[in-house]
Amino acid sequence: MSSAAGKATEQSKARRPSTKRSEARERLLATASDLFYAEGINSVGVDRIVSASNVTLATFYRHFPSKQDLVVSYLQGIHDFLVEQAATVAERAQGRDLIAELGAEVVAEIGHSGYRGCAFVNAASEFEDPESPVRRVVAEHRNWYYERVRRAFADAGHKSPANPARHFLMLRDGAVTAGYLDSATAAQRTFKRGVDGLLWSIDIETLPDADEA
Secondary structure, X not given: OOHHHHHHHHHHHHOOOOOHHHHHHHHHHHHHHXXXXXXXXXXXXXXXXXXXXXXXXXXXXXXXXXXXXXXXXXXXXXXHHHHHHHHHHHOOOOHHHHHHHHHHHHHHHXXXXXXXXXXXXXXXXXXXXXXXXXXXXXXXXXXXHHHHHHHHHHHOOOOOOHHHHHHHHHHHHHHHHHHHHOOHHHHHHHHHHHHHHHHHHOOOOOOOOOOOO
């Protein structure tokens, strides 16, 4: 499991309330999170999640009206964890240091044991409808991440921070996919060189036809 998905699951367990109903919900969510990330969302059925969580089907539907609701909770849990993590990182790093830290996060994620790519990219590949609740969660997460990167480049003094932010996201999307499909080491090194180039670009004048859309 990815470090973000795994830590989000651990965090959910740590916050588990004492009531049996809440324990059952968190157990279902933790089990589903492990299975969804390791095997894919569409390949894991409700019956398997229920059995592995040691709850009844009625309990499942009491907490999650549908499997899609469970998937949304799974992704939302990872997003919430990353938002908290970002707040902690922002306390110690800004501007160039934050950009370097963002790059280091991606490199560390790719090298994590059991890595299977980005949970959000994986989920998007299994849900074709861009208006579905799952794709909306994915879009909201990506917008949040883009803004985080854009603000970092703006704070670092880049005159057109949207450009390097988009480049960073494209580099990341490629790296997290290649890190799973190909050589993790090669993906890490290539991505790091790309981030170094973006850091170097901060002090370069933006070309007149630069796209800031």
